[in-house]
Amino acid sequence: MILSELPLPPFYDPDKVGHIWRVPYEERAVQAVEWAKQYHIQPAARDQVKIAFVAIDVQIAFCIPGGELFVGGYSGLDAVADNHRLCSFLYRNIGRITHISATLDTHQALQIFHGIFFVNDQDQHPQPYSLITYEDIITGRWKFNPLVAESLHMDPAYVQQHLLHYTRSLKVSGKYDLTIWPYHVMLGGIGHAFVPAFEEAVFFHTIARDSQPDFVTKGQHPLTEHYSVIGPEVMDGPDGEPLATRNAKFIQMVQDYDIVIMTGQAKSHCLSWTVDDLLMDIQSSDPALAHKVYLLEDTTSPIVVPGVVDYGPEAAAAFHRFSQKGVHLVNTIEPMENWPGVREIIDQ
Numbered sequence: 001m002i003l004s005e006l007p008l009p010p011f012y013d014p015d016k017v018g019h020i021w022r023v024p025y026e027e028r029a030v031q032a033v034e035w036a037k038q039y040h041i042q043p044a045a046r047d048q049v050k051i052a053f054v055a056i057d058v059q060i061a062f063c064i065p066g067g068e069l070f071v072g073g074y075s076g077l078d079a080v081a082d083n084h085r086l087c088s089f090l091y092r093n094i095g096r097i098t099h100i101s102a103t104l105d106t107h108q109a110l111q112i113f114h115g116i117f118f119v120n121d122q123d124q125h126p127q128p129y130s131l132i133t134y135e136d137i138i139t140g141r142w143k144f145n146p147l148v149a150e151s152l153h154m155d156p157a158y159v160q161q162h163l164l165h166y167t168r169s170l171k172v173s174g175k176y177d178l179t180i181w182p183y184h185v186m187l188g189g190i191g192h193a194f195v196p197a198f199e200e201a202v203f204f205h206t207i208a209r210d211s212q213p214d215f216v217t218k219g220q221h222p223l224t225e226h227y228s229v230i231g232p233e234v235m236d237g238p239d240g241e242p243l244a245t246r247n248a249k250f251i252q253m254v255q256d257y258d259i260v261i262m263t264g265q266a267k268s269h270c271l272s273w274t275v276d277d278l279l280m281d282i283q284s285s286d287p288a289l290a291h292k293v294y295l296l297e298d299t300t301s302p303i304v305v306p307g308v309v310d311y312g313p314e315a316a317a318a319f320h321r322f323s324q325k326g327v328h329l330v331n332t333i334e335p336m337e338n339w340p341g342v343r344e345i346i347d348q
Contacts, residue, residue: 005092005335006039009204012091017197018065018080020190025203032207041095044211049346052257053090055102056229056264056271058083058198061184061191062105063265068184068191071266073301074312079265083195086263086299089332090201094209096336097261100202101214101253103229105185105270106192110148111222112166113181119145129308131177134167152222158238162223165238175233176269178225185219216250227270230277251281254289258345261294268302268311272318279325290326294339295319298331 011031035041061067063079071079090097109116115125118132120142126132136142137160144163146156167178185192194202202213219226224243226232231246254260264271275295282289302315323329330339337343 006041006094008088008091009035012087012197012201014084014088017084017087017195018063018077019196020060020064021196023196023200023203028200028204029207032204035094035204036208039095041208044098044209047098049096049259050098050257051096051259051261052099052101052253053097054253054260054262054264055086055100055198055202056262056274057103057105057185057266058086058195058264059105059185059191060193060195063195063198068182068186069303071301071303073304078301082263082265082299082301083198085332086296087197087201089296089299090205093336094205097205098209098257099211099214100205101216101250102194102198102202103216103218103264103270103274104192104194105219105226106187106217107183107185107219108187108222109183110152111219112163113179113225114183115180116148117145117222118142118180126180128180128182129305130180132167132180133177134164134171137163137167154222159223161238166224166234169234187220216247227273228277229270229274230281233273246277246281251278254278254282254292258292259294259342260292261296263296263299265300266303266311266315267300267319268315271300272315275322275327276318279322279327283325287326291328291341293322293326294328294330295322296332297329298333 009031061069062071063083064070065077065080073079075081111117115127118126126142132142144156144159149156149159170177205211206213216229218229221232221243223237224232224234229247230250232244235244236242262271262275278293279290297319302312304310304312319329328340337346
């Protein structure tokens with residue numbers, strides 16, 4: 001039988017969710033052991049109903065005001081409110097969630113989606129949020145910046161050929177045009193780290209349930225965007241050479257667990273593309289597996305920059321499409337046992 005929801009631990013402070021601070025690991029470890037004893041929380045290995053919780057890119061860059069690519073949504077502070085609900089959900093369901101998997105978008109400066117990668121005839125770089133299309137490359141409006149080629153150990157002619165192949169592939173597949181993003185989640189930088197409140201909740205779960213989380217990095221290849229944790233936007237180069245392989249371990253998780261809960265940032269990009277890729281694999285193997293997937297709608301927001309970009313409609317359309325394929329759209333307000341199909345899974 002699945003455990004009831006638990007109270008929030010006394011140390012949890014929702015006013016700190018939007019701030020940067022150091023997690024007191026040793027103190028939290030002692031409290032987690034005591035919490036497990038007080039509420040008779042069993043080790044995750046003993047769970048009869050196995051539940052995986054997947055958090056996409058809950059990082060400072062996306063989720064803390066002032067972060068490089070803060071997901072403010074329509075209120076201007078959406079990611080902060082999202083993460084308060086997310087952390088609260090984790091604490092309340094700590095005895096239910098078997099395993100936590102969390103992704104870390106991971107970049108360096110010289111990558112295809114950053115301005116320095118391109119130049120025009122005036123040796124200018126594209127501004128953040130610029131869209132670069134196949135037509136822009138073929139007409140020469142934007143071209144590869146040859147000054148970075150040596151540092152990347154790449155032939156400029158090859159990269160220029162790759163840009164034609166890459167932007168054409170995005171166009172044919174119906175994906176977003178190549179987007180120039182602000183420099184964000186830079187490897188080794190503050191923006192790359194998890195939001196402290198989320199990190200604290202994951203650490204508390206680890207100790208209370210004797211369950212090691214799985215932290216997955218993505219986005220390191222310089223020649224492709226990589227929104228989805230399952231694979232990059234373009235899988236191969238102009239000559240058919242592979243840029244990356246699909247994350248088979250992540251796909252296997254849907255088969256190994258009874259329930260897979262997913263959320264994170266941003267709703268319009270990394271979360272939606274991960275679900276899209278997951279469903280593509282599910283549809284080719286066992287479409288019924290989609291019914292195991294539950295998307296938390298009130299802990300994720302689209303990228304919205306007033307007067308610049310608004311990906312809200314695309315995010316809403318994606319979630320509607322997921323629902324039509326069997327994925328459950330749920331929220332943190334409704335108890336988990338009331339979600340569609342959960343009671344049937346528990347009673348099996």
